[in-house]
């Protein structure tokens with residue numbers, strides 16, 4: 396995994412943990428999330444903000460498959476964002492979550508809500524493979540997922556991530572074609588909203 400040197404604490408940390416941080420009067424520095432949060436807390440007078448580096452947690456889905464979630468907390472003055480994501484070859488891939496919390500609350504409460512949300516999402520699969528050679532199909536009448544981007548052909552193409560797996564636009568289209576004549580409803584939600 397690509398490691399980046401934090402110019403605050405001097406530690407080598409994964410690239411996803413680093414923010415290019417600075418202000419007009421300050422030079423820009425690459426800071427790990429802990430150093431970034433300490434700087435923001437100092438600048439905004441949030442002396443009690445306590446962010447700990449969260450260790451990855453493994454959570455099983457309804458098929459018994461284990462998913463390893465990594466966490467990054469960022470203090471953004473009036474709110475805290477907590478992100479949870481899986482990695483494949485050092486890159487974010489699969490399930491991804493964001494939750495927004497209050498800088499004044501105990502950050503482990505926010506982590507607790509996050510784990511609850513992850514468990515709830517992983518307890519349902521929207522796609523099914525009947526093993527009849529037709530590949531994946533929509534299991535029920537509802538699909539929840541995330542809008543992604545597919546760069547595999549050299550040009551960006553839309554893709555979606557359902558059940559933690561990336562589905563090309565074409566493949567999703569063919570899954571929909573078995574519902575020809577039916578109606579559908581599409582609602583787009585903020586990345587931190589509960590699906």
Ligand SMILES: [Zn+2]
Nearest residue numbers: 401404427430
């Ligand atoms: Zn650091």
